[in-house]
Amino acid sequence: MAPTTAANVGLAARDASGHLSPLTIARRNTGDNDVAIKIMFCGICHSDLHSIKNEWQNAIYPIIPGHEIAGVVTEVGKNVTKFKAGDKVGVGCMVNSCQSCENCNQGFENNCPGIIFTYNSVDRDGTVTYGGYSSMVVVHERFVVRFPEAMPLDKGAPLLCAGITVYSPMKYHGLNVPGMHVGVLGLGGLGHVAVKFGKAFGMKVTVISSSPGKKQEAIERLGADAFVLSKNAKEMQAALGTMDGIINTVSANIPVAPLLGLLKPNGKMILVGLPEKPIEIPPFALVSRNKTLAGSCIGGMADTQEMIDMAAKHGVTADIEVIGADYVNAAMERLAKADVRYRFVIDIGNTLGDCAAAASE
Ligand code: NAP
Ligand code: ZN
Ligand code: ZN
DSSP states (O other): OOOOOEEEEEEEEOSTTOOEEEEEEEEOOOOTTEEEEEEEEEEOOHHHHHHHTTTTSOOOSSBOOOOOEEEEEEEEOTTOOSOOTTOEEEEOSEEEOOSSSHHHHTTOGGGOTTOEESSSSBOTTSOBOOOSSBSEEEEEGGGOEEOOTTSOHHHHGGGGTHHHHHHHHHHHTTOOOTTOEEEEESOSHHHHHHHHHHHHTTOEEEEEESOGGGHHHHHHTSOOSEEEETTOHHHHHHHTTOEEEEEEOOOSOOOOHHHHTTEEEEEEEEEOOOOSSOOOOOHHHHHTTTOEEEEOOSOOHHHHHHHHHHHHHHTOOOOEEEEOGGGHHHHHHHHHTTOSSSEEEEEHHHHHHHHHHHHHO
């Protein structure tokens, strides 16, 4: 095991209150296959909120969340070939896997039984992983993504989770075919990126949302073709049986049956949202007209690189609200109320040091 000496500070939750405050931690020294990264920006994913509040009952406190990491390489190990100091890079939801099973060999590290998540996971050396609400991170090069030149670090950071999580199911469930009709359920961090990828793939995109206030910007700013207010029975009725697929990004427990009704025969709903409690499916809602309900967990590393390269080519970035590290608890409260357009991104590089210094005074 490599010695752990590099000093580092992060924002940690100590209990299920989820309150985040500075914590000094150690990162391992840069190993032969590792890339050391100075973190500049980190997106706030709703999974961070679920995790710090222990909504999935798997918290290992203290938790330093953050898996939408964008930064600059400061050092590489001697076997590293893909990166050098000064490169703009990203890290998403995984920092390790067994790297030798069938899944890993096929590029689906996300399906590896030995997957190590970027935070709240026990790494192969026995240490608990800490995420990107921190000053630096050391990651095996396999799990580092190159930022295309045209991709800004702040608006690109959310693609490392939100981007790949919607891109991968679109690709593998055939929802990337020009002219097809895809519904994006829930217009948050994941949802708004799904709209942009849907349009980049040449699809017809309809947003299905519980927030009437998002209609105008969904169409005018994000480029959606249509908007269905899920609480409006008339609008739901008009959209019945019209969609080839729905990407379900909703973070809360909502009735799924009426939404399955929006699918065409043989249509697919791909679940990526991870609400706290089980989802109820009345059998007839799925069986009638041959519907499919599938799940999808982030995506593999090759697909993550492919996704960010395509995003750069098509000008797909996240719509963000950049915040200082001292605003993170307020941001979490707003995220819980879906009050963000559409992703908070922490300016780690410019604000984390001051936030930690102020807390230690
Ligand atoms: P987010 O920014 O909070 O967006 C979630 C959206 O869901 C909200 O903007 C809202 O959209 C809708 N929503 C929330 N509460 C609702 C309610 N009570 N009723 C109806 N709609 C509601 O979250 P996110 O970061 O996009 O993440 C979404 C979910 O995906 C989370 O559960 C997260 O843990 C999960 N996730 C999964 C993966 C994966 O690999 N599968 C990866 C990342 C995240 P409207 O206002 O438009 O209704
Ligand atoms: Zn995430
Ligand atoms: Zn594996």
